[in-house]
Amino acid sequence: MSSVRPLSQVPPGAEAQIRGFDPLCQEPHRLREMGLLPGTTIKLVRWAPLGDPLEVKVRGYHLSLRKAQADHIEVIYSD
Amino acid sequence: MTSSVNAVPQARVTTFALVGNPNCGKTTLFNALTGMRQMVGNYPGVTVEKKVGEMFSLHGEPIQVIDLPGAYSLSPRSPDEAITRDVLMGRLADTRQPDQIVCVLDASNLERNLFLATQVLDLGLPTILVLNMMDLAEAKGFRVDTAALSRELGVPVVACQASHKVGIIELKQAMGRNHPPPSVRQWRVPGSMEPGLAELTACLTTENKIARSRVFSEALMYLTDDKSRNEAGLSSRCQRVIEEIDQRFRQKGFDCHEAVVTARYHYIQEVCDRVARGGAANTPDISDRLDSVLTHPIWGWAIFLGLMGVMFFSIFTLANYPKEWIESGFAALANQIKNSMAVGDLRDLITDGALAGVGGVLVFLPQILTLFFFIGLLEDTGYMARAAFIMDRLMSRVGLHGKSFIPMLSSYACAIPGIMATRTIENPKDRLVTILVAPLMSCSARLPVYTLMIATLLPEQKVPALQKAGIMMALYLFGTATAFFFAWLFKKTLMRGETPVLIMELPPYRRPSLPSVLMQMISRSKLFVKRAGTVILGLSILLWFLAAYPKAGSGSASPQLAQSFAGKLGRSIEPIIKPLGFDWKIGIGLISSFAAREVFVSTMSIVYNVEDSSDVTLPLRDTMLKEKWPDGTAVFTPLVCISLMVFYVLAMQCVSTIAVVRRETNSWRWPLFQLFYMTGSAYLASLIVYQTGRLLGF
Numbered sequence: 001m002s003s004v005r006p007l008s009q010v011p012p013g014a015e016a017q018i019r020g021f022d023p024l025c026q027e028p029h030r031l032r033e034m035g036l037l038p039g040t041t042i043k044l045v046r047w048a049p050l051g052d053p054l055e056v057k058v059r060g061y062h063l064s065l066r067k068a069q070a071d072h073i074e075v076i077y078s079d
Numbered sequence: 080m081t082s083s084v085n086a087v088p089q090a091r092v093t094t095f096a097l098v099g100n101p102n103c104g105k106t107t108l109f110n111a112l113t114g115m116r117q118m119v120g121n122y123p124g125v126t127v128e129k130k131v132g133e134m135f136s137l138h139g140e141p142i143q144v145i146d147l148p149g150a151y152s153l154s155p156r157s158p159d160e161a162i163t164r165d166v167l168m169g170r171l172a173d174t175r176q177p178d179q180i181v182c183v184l185d186a187s188n189l190e191r192n193l194f195l196a197t198q199v200l201d202l203g204l205p206t207i208l209v210l211n212m213m214d215l216a217e218a219k220g221f222r223v224d225t226a227a228l229s230r231e232l233g234v235p236v237v238a239c240q241a242s243h244k245v246g247i248i249e250l251k252q253a254m255g256r257n258h259p260p261p262s263v264r265q266w267r268v269p270g271s272m273e274p275g276l277a278e279l280t281a282c283l284t285t286e287n288k289i290a291r292s293r294v295f296s297e298a299l300m301y302l303t304d305d306k307s308r309n310e311a312g313l314s315s316r317c318q319r320v321i322e323e324i325d326q327r328f329r330q331k332g333f334d335c336h337e338a339v340v341t342a343r344y345h346y347i348q349e350v351c352d353r354v355a356r357g358g359a360a361n362t363p364d365i366s367d368r369l370d371s372v373l374t375h376p377i378w379g380w381a382i383f384l385g386l387m388g389v390m391f392f393s394i395f396t397l398a399n400y401p402k403e404w405i406e407s408g409f410a411a412l413a414n415q416i417k418n419s420m421a422v423g424d425l426r427d428l429i430t431d432g433a434l435a436g437v438g439g440v441l442v443f444l445p446q447i448l449t450l451f452f453f454i455g456l457l458e459d460t461g462y463m464a465r466a467a468f469i470m471d472r473l474m475s476r477v478g479l480h481g482k483s484f485i486p487m488l489s490s491y492a493c494a495i496p497g498i499m500a501t502r503t504i505e506n507p508k509d510r511l512v513t514i515l516v517a518p519l520m521s522c523s524a525r526l527p528v529y530t531l532m533i534a535t536l537l538p539e540q541k542v543p544a545l546q547k548a549g550i551m552m553a554l555y556l557f558g559t560a561t562a563f564f565f566a567w568l569f570k571k572t573l574m575r576g577e578t579p580v581l582i583m584e585l586p587p588y589r590r591p592s593l594p595s596v597l598m599q600m601i602s603r604s605k606l607f608v609k610r611a612g613t614v615i616l617g618l619s620i621l622l623w624f625l626a627a628y629p630k631a632g633s634g635s636a637s638p639q640l641a642q643s644f645a646g647k648l649g650r651s652i653e654p655i656i657k658p659l660g661f662d663w664k665i666g667i668g669l670i671s672s673f674a675a676r677e678v679f680v681s682t683m684s685i686v687y688n689v690e691d692s693s694d695v696t697l698p699l700r701d702t703m704l705k706e707k708w709p710d711g712t713a714v715f716t717p718l719v720c721i722s723l724m725v726f727y728v729l730a731m732q733c734v735s736t737i738a739v740v741r742r743e744t745n746s747w748r749w750p751l752f753q754l755f756y757m758t759g760s761a762y763l764a765s766l767i768v769y770q771t772g773r774l775l776g777f
Contacts, residue, residue, distance in 0.1 A: 037344055049375070053468065055585060064584075
């Protein structure tokens with residue numbers, strides 16, 4: 001089953017497809033420029049030791065985002 | 080009319096701009112190309128480092144290279160990125176648009192690096208692409224066909240491993256080409272944007288006389304980045320055209336920025352499919368494996384704390400040896416001059432003013448060099464981003480960014496390198512808040528004062544060392560807690576605005592290159608000596624003057640210092656500091672502390688020991704304990720000691736820091752604000768401590 005959910009709800013180690021940013025997402029321009037576009041595969045690698053921020057892998061590189069941002073990135077996740 | 084040297088025809092030195100994403104190895108390449116022929120300065124009005132170097136082509140012609148700040152995009156998000164765009168597009172008044180561009184790509188992270196490259200290639204300047212870190216890419220099983228990439232993009236492509244100086248000759252050869260052709264845009268603009276772009280380029284060409292080669296990228300910038308419109312001196316007609324086009328798109332719900340980014344990445348994907356092979360994304364590489372340990376909930380913390388401990392220890396203790404050598408060297412030099420020159424003001428000006436000032440600057444160097452060495456190492460290996468990743472949650476509690484952690488930690492050693500280390504923070508507000516609170520972290524100059532006051536507070540021999548250490552620890556904790564409190568307060572009030580956003584790359588781990596770490600360390604330290612040094616020297620001479628004039632008569636009973644302006648100042652502030660329990664002699668100590676806090680100790684020994692006409696020099700502590708107010712009560716009661724310590728934890732008493740903050744923020748506003756808020760809260764806190772203590776009967 002595939003479902004739409006925020007990036008922050010993807011289990012660590014799992015991959016998902018970016019669907020888009022909701023209107024509350026901050027700096028969507030920069031996220032797109034960094035290669036986070038609809039259809040791009042994104043992997044949630046891990047959460048930081050204190051539970052925030054999180055680390056994702058996208059287009060072969062690693063990026064760190066706070067949960068507050070990942071809450072507003074919609075992904076398609078199939079389990 | 081400007082009559083200029085340009086009227087004389089002379090061979091103009093070709094200027095290359097070096098541009099690329101952060102962490103693409105651009106600086107290593109810059110060092111490999113220019114060696115030690117580098118100059119570091121600042122772009123006017125901002126604190127972005129301007130690095131210019133000189134090199135020679137294979138034919139021996141001089142070439143100037145500008146190392147631009149790393150950028151992910153030409154739609155800037157930080158002052159650094161804005162400088163990169165402005166230099167490349169010739170928008171800066173004092174920096175000529177470069178003649179050619181070397182665009183550096185991390186071959187192991189090709190897709191995202193090509194995004195900036197497509198923007199650079201739009202500029203219509205002769206461009207060379209450098210595929211750096213080919214070794215890393217190949218280790219990942221990723222192969223790039225440079226010849227095919229060159230055909231696709233229509234520009235020369237050179238494969239390099241800058242850290243091993245591989246490919247440098249080939250790059251120099253490419254840089255020496257005669258009449259290189261301008262780059263030509265290969266990707267296709269979304270069809271729906273073409274009419275609007277054509278209209279705007281026509282307007283920009285006729286109205287603003289923008290050169291044909293770069294008019295496309297400028298038009299695209301205005302349509303996709305609305306902030307850029309306000310900065311440019313656009314004609315009103317062009318502004319109207321932009322607004323009309325904007326309106327049309329907005330009605331249709333069309334996002335220009337999104338469309339252009341999508342089109343670029345679409346093109347990039349096509350190119351990569353044709354020129355690159357391999358790179359199975361899911362096999363964990365060395366970086367992944369290292370990360371699973373270094374950001375591990377337990378091991379990650381252990382290693383992090385260990386590394387910070389080593390760094391702190393080195394700044395605190397190792398750097399102390401050269402610091403002492405410099406101090407004793409300058410003392411010996413001053414003695415030498417004192418013995419060989421005739422007694423007089425000139426001699427004193429040289430030894431107590433100028434030499435003390437120069438020494439005061441150089442004495443910071445060991446700590447600054449050590450700190451910058453570690454910072455360079457942490458940045459070069461890629462660990463810095465992990466430290467920020469681990470600490471971000473804690474720092475975000477007070478509204479700061481994980482990157483504020485290192486500057487604040489460094490400030491325990493000395494606020495000056497700490498403040499200079501804030502340059503790694505992109506967000507100007509976060510950076511400013513970090514600068515404002517950094518001096519609250521107890522620096523090593525407070526240590527001698529703390530030591531003296533703790534000894535005065537607990538004079539008995541049998542006091543356990545643990546108790547003294549406990550007080551010391553409490554002072555450090557008090558300063559740190561106050562720093563976090565003010566950071567939180569400033570983020571809530573002065574620096575309100577957007578909630579902090581973190582979009583931080585975690586670059587792959589790399590073996591650090593020692594020459595590049597050392598080079599960075601030296602160039603940053605040079606900047607400190609040059610910029611802060613002059614102010615510190617000037618103020619040291621001023622402080623000397625205040626202590627040396629007016630002259631006490633030869634028969635005068637009271638010492639020179641008491642007669643001087645500084646002494647008078649001490650007396651005149653006594654009514655203000657008396658509620659804190661301080662007399663005018665402590666007042667002199669407070670004033671002289673502005674040269675550097677540790678001066679308090681030497682000033683107090685001058686104030687007390689010189690006044691004590693007996694030849695026996697008692698330990699300062701014992702003299703202080705015997706000190707009495709005119710009414711016969713002791714000056715240094717335990718309460719006064721605590722009040723004084725609280726004052727030293729909080730007060731801004733360091734001209735060097737003020738000078739550096741002035742340089743880093745480019746205005747007197749922030750250092751003055753810092754002086755008042757810190758000294759004000761110090762006064763208040765000491766007042767509360769002393770008066771409450773008195774009420775409670777201490």
